[in-house]
Amino acid sequence: RATFIIIQVYHKLLHLSSRRMALELGKLICSIYIGLFAGYGATFIRDAPFAGIYLFFYEGFKSWANEYASIHHKPVANALINLSSGVTAGIAATCITQPFDMLKTRMQLKPTIYKNLVQSARKVYMPNLDFCSFSFSFAMSNKVLIIVASSTKGNQVEIDIKSIYDPRYLKYRGVPKGLLPISGKPALSWLYEDLKGLFEKVFVVTDAYNEGVFQDVAFVKRVKLLEQDVVVTFPSVLWDSDLNNELFRASSFTLYTSDTNIPIAYGLDCEDIAHLEKLDKWNPKTTIPVSNGRLMAYTNPNISFQEYLDHWQDCLRDRLRIENNHLQTNPIHQRAYARVGLMGNPSDGFFGKTMSLLISNFWAEVTLIPNRPEDLETITILPNPVSDPHSFLSMACLAGVSEIDGYETGDRLLQACCKVFYRHCQAQKIPINTEQGFTVLFETNIPRQVGLAGSSAIITALWKALMVFYGVTEKQIPLELQASLVLKVEQDELGIAAGLQDRVIQSFGGLVYMDFNKEHMEKHGYGKYERLNVSLLPKLWLAYVADPEDSGKVHSTVKQRFLNGDQEIIKAMQKFASFTDQARHALETHNHQSFAQLMSANFDLRRQVYGDAVVGAPNLRMIELARQHNCAAKFPGSGGAVIGMWNGQDKSTEEKDLLNLRFALEREGFVFMILSPKVYE
Numbered sequence: 001r002a003t004f005i006i007i008q009v010y011h012k013l014l015h016l017s018s019r020r021m022a023l024e025l026g027k028l029i030c031s032i033y034i035g036l037f038a039g040y041g042a043t044f045i046r047d048a049p050f051a052g053i054y055l056f057f058y059e060g061f062k063s064w065a066n067e068y069a070s071i072h073h074k075p076v077a078n079a080l081i082n083l084s085s086g087v088t089a090g091i092a093a094t095c096i097t098q099p100f101d102m103l104k105t106r107m108q109l110k111p112t113i114y115k116n117l118v119q120s121a122r123k124v125y126m127p128n129l130d131f132c133s134f135s136f137s138f139a140m141s142n143k144v145l146i147i148v149a150s151s152t153k154g155n156q157v158e159i160d161i162k163s164i165y166d167p168r169y170l171k172y173r174g175v176p177k178g179l180l181p182i183s184g185k186p187a188l189s190w191l192y193e194d195l196k197g198l199f200e201k202v203f204v205v206t207d208a209y210n211e212g213v214f215q216d217v218a219f220v221k222r223v224k225l226l227e228q229d230v231v232v233t234f235p236s237v238l239w240d241s242d243l244n245n246e247l248f249r250a251s252s253f254t255l256y257t258s259d260t261n262i263p264i265a266y267g268l269d270c271e272d273i274a275h276l277e278k279l280d281k282w283n284p285k286t287t288i289p290v291s292n293g294r295l296m297a298y299t300n301p302n303i304s305f306q307e308y309l310d311h312w313q314d315c316l317r318d319r320l321r322i323e324n325n326h327l328q329t330n331p332i333h334q335r336a337y338a339r340v341g342l343m344g345n346p347s348d349g350f351f352g353k354t355m356s357l358l359i360s361n362f363w364a365e366v367t368l369i370p371n372r373p374e375d376l377e378t379i380t381i382l383p384n385p386v387s388d389p390h391s392f393l394s395m396a397c398l399a400g401v402s403e404i405d406g407y408e409t410g411d412r413l414l415q416a417c418c419k420v421f422y423r424h425c426q427a428q429k430i431p432i433n434t435e436q437g438f439t440v441l442f443e444t445n446i447p448r449q450v451g452l453a454g455s456s457a458i459i460t461a462l463w464k465a466l467m468v469f470y471g472v473t474e475k476q477i478p479l480e481l482q483a484s485l486v487l488k489v490e491q492d493e494l495g496i497a498a499g500l501q502d503r504v505i506q507s508f509g510g511l512v513y514m515d516f517n518k519e520h521m522e523k524h525g526y527g528k529y530e531r532l533n534v535s536l537l538p539k540l541w542l543a544y545v546a547d548p549e550d551s552g553k554v555h556s557t558v559k560q561r562f563l564n565g566d567q568e569i570i571k572a573m574q575k576f577a578s579f580t581d582q583a584r585h586a587l588e589t590h591n592h593q594s595f596a597q598l599m600s601a602n603f604d605l606r607r608q609v610y611g612d613a614v615v616g617a618p619n620l621r622m623i624e625l626a627r628q629h630n631c632a633a634k635f636p637g638s639g640g641a642v643i644g645m646w647n648g649q650d651k652s653t654e655e656k657d658l659l660n661l662r663f664a665l666e667r668e669g670f671v672f673m674i675l676s677p678k679v680y681e
Helices: 002-015 018-037 040-071 078-109 117-125 156-162 167-172 187-198 213-224 241-248 270-274 293-299 305-312 395-405 411-427 454-470 479-493 501-508 518-524 556-563 567-588 592-610 617-628 651-667
Strands: 144-148 201-205 230-233 253-257 263-268 286-290 332-343 353-370 379-381 438-444 511-515 528-532 541-544 631-634 641-646 671-674
Touching: 040 078, 144 187, 144 213, 156 305, 187 201, 187 241, 201 213, 213 230, 241 253, 241 263, 241 286, 253 293, 332 454, 332 501, 332 567, 332 592, 332 641, 353 454, 353 501, 353 567, 379 411, 411 438, 411 454, 411 479, 438 454, 454 479, 454 501, 479 501, 501 511, 501 528, 511 567, 541 651, 556 567, 567 592, 592 617, 592 631, 592 641, 617 631, 617 641, 617 651, 631 651, 641 651, 651 671
Parallel strands: 144 201, 144 230, 253 286, 379 438
Antiparallel strands: 230 263, 253 263, 332 353, 353 438, 353 511, 511 528, 541 641, 541 671, 631 641
16 A cells, blocks of 8 residues: 555656746745744744843852852852752743743744744734834845836726716726725825835836836936835735735845736846846746735726725725724814904014904804724815805806905915924924824805905914814914914915914914014014003904905015115105004003004005005095094005094094994995904903
8 A cells, every 4th residue: 555655656746847846845845944943033032142141140149149148157058049049040031031932932833924023023012013113124125115106007997987977986087096095095105104114215106108117117227326126016006014025035026916917016136227228028036926815906907996995995994003092083173363453564574563453253263173094194175165165056156256256265275284284393393193184174254355364364273273183282383483384374385475463463362562573583483472451442443345356466566675675665664663663652551542643644654655556446445434434544454454443533423423434335335343352361
């Protein structure tokens, strides 16, 4: 019977090709090696220190015991001292090296699960830690990763999307497979996060005109002067961290799925890279098959859009790094209010002085809704259907809204604010956890383009909401600096002509005196701000036009003249600043008549500097009507509205004068109201 079996085996071996025999022999040797040396690294790291630690404690304890017995004249047998020293040293060495001993045991008993020392340590001791933070053995490699995201032949999911007109799925139209959201973020983002810690550098190549993978790699080589080995992969690969070792087994290789023969990564050594531009056909020195696994199947180009919806779009939910009980769930509501410039404006943009008041009549409110786990990190800006509609009842409605409100929507304000907030926290090392994103929207009742700081109110409200959401305190970003950063959003990011006044009063609230001294501004990035008592103010009213123009365009010429050193403009701004000091003194001495005269002087100087064409006929008419009814008035901002106070001689006629003014303004299409100050508690 035994002889018969041997003969059968012999005949079977004769029919195997030499290549197959070599392969089988290799597998046999590999299995023997794994069986004998699995856990060798952990064993070495455990046993070598164990011996040294044991000897250290043994000799130390033995020396101490002998010395103790000698000093105290205790007759202790040497055998007892040696035994107790050995036990103590063994306990100490075992406690210190036990973690490595456990890793060694697991690697020997389950080599398919615990594949190497680093992976095993991560799996056992740090199951929730991002592997990149513990990948020092791989990060020491100077290999470069190139993710080729160039235009390629359409795969099935992209073909399916182009044929779907369901409004729910139009957002996916034109989105490459590698950028389709997988559990809240693109497949490319998952790939980048999984691999970035393993390589010295990572490049993502995008090229609308695709000449092939290796031509794209050649492009990176030319531009970045690469001299290292390269690993190339694709954005539609969902990486399995158990395959990290495979990327470093060889320099020249192809890593492909064993079931479908789809390449998921290439390795190019320096010799390959040197001849890339002349390469017609590339033959890797090593081919490495890997199991399709749960994630690798996403690389299959035949996956349909329906399969994506059914399986792939939520397939990595279990990898979301924040546990649900740590997520924020409550919406955050923050308001910022309109303001009126009482004196000195527009010198706030010219190193002058101003006085400003926050009013509760108008406001902008931002609602920030924390994300649920399935869309954890995404940031979504929702348009306001009233202020910034993206949907219209008809073409006539679209045209009418465009003529009244223009084309610059509030979405840009929210986006720019988020960018400036994030970059500032980065630059100042302010820790914020961005693993949970949010949806944000705003609503406002501040009249548009009439100089009441409607844009900065939206930004300020969002800034406050972001500070609450990310747990940033006023100690980390003081009120003075918040105002400067909100101005940066408008000036630097959006090109809106503006000064600091609006942002300061919306940060501080109430009534504020502001000194924008040039030296102080250049040194600190903000001015000197003092809160004043709101009760010092007289009764104030506001009127504004129904058909305004963009207030952001008003300052442009004067600003340039100031920067060019025009003495007329410089002296005018100094005079505006002097009005502010006089107005403060008038309020503190309860001299409202003097305050009213300064308001009129402020407007007259502004008219002189800017000219009637810029001031505008509607604004001039509101001032004219105010003066006809015993009132002083001026611009609260850049135009489109006026703020005023009664300035008559007989106090008993004040109510009648204001009522007649209201009727006169309303007959000509203006809006009139009494102002209510807003003081933050």
